[in-house]
Structure formats: structure tokens, C-alpha cells
Amino acid sequence: xxxxxxxxxxxxxxxxxxxDRIRELTGLNPFLSEDRERLGLGLKAYRIxxxxxxx
Numbered sequence: 001x002x003x004x005x006x007x008x009x010x011x012x013x014x015x016x017x018x019x020d021r022i023r024e025l026t027g028l029n030p031f032l033s034e035d036r037e038r039l040g041l042g043l044k045a046y047r048i049x050x051x052x053x054x055x
Contacts, residue, residue, distance in 0.1 A: 001015045001016055022039070026039065026042075
């Protein structure tokens, strides 16, 4: 989390909060490989279906 926080210029607790929020909203665990894959596919589908909406 430290490297991610540094890369996106935020605090490491913010990264943890965002990951927890993703879990709450989607029911998927970003720490599990299968769930990460589903989240990634969902984001790609979103960009294809609604390319003009904010990312």
C-alpha cells in the first residue's frame, strides 16, 4: 500500500479506505486474484459501454 500511495500522491490509509470501499460496494475483494480480475473486466466494460462518462 505504501508504494501505491506514493504513486498516486495520497496517504496509505486512503488507499486502504478505498480498497475497503470497493469491497463494500461490489462485494468483491481486491486482494483476491479472481475478484481483481472481475473488477478489471468491469472497468474495461464500463469504458467501452460509457466512454464519455468520467473515469
